[in-house]
Amino acid sequence: MNTEGSSRRVLRVSKEMRQIVSKYLVTSLNEPSLGLVSVTEVKVHPNLRSARIYLSFINCEEETDFALGLVQKKAGAIQRIVGSEIRMKFCPKITFLHDQGIENSLRISSLLKEAKVQASEEE
Numbered sequence: 001m002n003t004e005g006s007s008r009r010v011l012r013v014s015k016e017m018r019q020i021v022s023k024y025l026v027t028s029l030n031e032p033s034l035g036l037v038s039v040t041e042v043k044v045h046p047n048l049r050s051a052r053i054y055l056s057f058i059n060c061e062e063e064t065d066f067a068l069g070l071v072q073k074k075a076g077a078i079q080r081i082v083g084s085e086i087r088m089k090f091c092p093k094i095t096f097l098h099d100q101g102i103e104n105s106l107r108i109s110s111l112l113k114e115a116k117v118q119a120s121e122e123e
Contacts, residue, residue, distance in 0.1 A: 007046065013086065014042045014051070020082050021053055021094075029074065034067050040099040044092055051092035054099035064098055072096050 022039045029037070036058040044051045057067050075094050083091030 010044050010046055010048065013048060013088070013092070014044045016086050017044065017051055017053070017082055017092070018042045020085050021078055024078055024081055025071070029071070031070055034070065037071065038102070040101065048088065048092055049090060050095065052095050052097055054097050056099045056102040058102065068096060068098050
């Protein structure tokens with residue numbers, strides 16, 4: 001999370017939103033085809049009117065865009081839950097985005113393992 005230029009309130013709201021959304025995804029989103037859904041980052045705009053929530057999907061049986069669409073359909077319900085649990089005048093409008101960082105790390109790791117196996121076979 002980028003802490004430069006962010007107020008303590010924005011950081012606190014981001015942290016709270018991350019916990020609430022993570023809890024919802026684990027307990028209330030009953031979609032076994034999504035596999036493991038992880039909230040990797042929450043970026044709240046400084047005016048606290050909008051928030052971007054980055055999700056990562058691991059062991060997802062569906063295409064990532066389809067999985068993200070399923071979560072996006074629940075955005076209204078998630079926003080209501082966030083609004084009821086965080087005391088604010090306005091609840092930030094939530095937008096879900098796909099964070100490819102974990103998938104890229106896993107892919108790079110497998111490529112490195114493959115290269116290491118090939119190198120040991122050549123010796």
